Amino acid sequence: MRYKRLKAGQTDVVHKDVPVSGRDSTGRGSVCAADDAPVAQLDRAPDYGSGGLGFESLRAYSFLWAGTEMKPHEAGMALALKEAEKACSRDEVPVGAVVMHEGKVIGRGFNQVETLQDPTAHAEMIALSAAASTLRSWRLDGCSLYVTLEPCAMCAGAIVLARIPLLIFAAPDPKAGACGSLRNLLQDHRLNHRVDIVTGIMESQSTMMLKSFFRELRMKNRSQDICQGSGLPD
Numbered sequence: 001m002r003y004k005r006l007k008a009g010q011t012d013v014v015h016k017d018v019p020v021s022g023r024d025s026t027g028r029g030s031v032c033a034a035d036d037a038p039v040a041q042l043d044r045a046p047d048y049g050s051g052g053l054g055f056e057s058l059r060a061y062s063f064l065w066a067g068t069e070m071k072p073h074e075a076g077m078a079l080a081l082k083e084a085e086k087a088c089s090r091d092e093v094p095v096g097a098v099v100m101h102e103g104k105v106i107g108r109g110f111n112q113v114e115t116l117q118d119p120t121a122h123a124e125m126i127a128l129s130a131a132a133s134t135l136r137s138w139r140l141d142g143c144s145l146y147v148t149l150e151p152c153a154m155c156a157g158a159i160v161l162a163r164i165p166l167l168i169f170a171a172p173d174p175k176a177g178a179c180g181s182l183r184n185l186l187q188d189h190r191l192n193h194r195v196d197i198v199t200g201i202m203e204s205q206s207t208m209m210l211k212s213f214f215r216e217l218r219m220k221n222r223s224q225d226i227c228q229g230s231g232l233p234d
Helices: 040-044 072-089 123-135 153-161 203-230
Strands: 003-006 014-016 096-101 104-110 144-149 166-171 196-199
Touching (some): 072 104, 072 123, 072 166, 072 203, 104 123, 123 144
Antiparallel strands (some): 003 014, 003 196, 096 104
């Protein structure tokens, strides 16, 4: 399996034959109880209350994924994929995100744009809000963000503002990605913070989930069009 890593200030992508481990998490702030977490977007998203925001160690996910041994980045991405599955079950575009701090999840989110009718309710935005609430600090400079799809311009901007040092995403987004596809906001030298990027972690799983979702959506829309054209109830 080949992964890619792009360090801040580097113009070329470095290819590695093994997953690239992230930097040590030595962020500022102390981890508070999950019951104190809901703020901002969290109060609009019932799944991210005291019962939804848990603290899960990577250790529990460091052994098996589909019968194979997992590496640290794969363990974090597996948690993000679990969030993406939640979005899919709610007929949302299946994108999930988790924020890790010192080996534990301090924020998680899945896409809820349709559910909340909120254009900002992307997985990354919800996860970042949860993480900031947990640490009681907007600065997440000791954290890593795992996302199943390359962040858009809005989410990339939030990542920079949150001082996230490391982003790991699974699949590129050639239509809206702002972390290397259409543009690279995370490593723009004109900004006062730049982010290391690791890509390709469990890309096939994320891509398969996205393709399956849009395939079913097209079939559903086609079926509705046929019913409407025939005058029959859908």
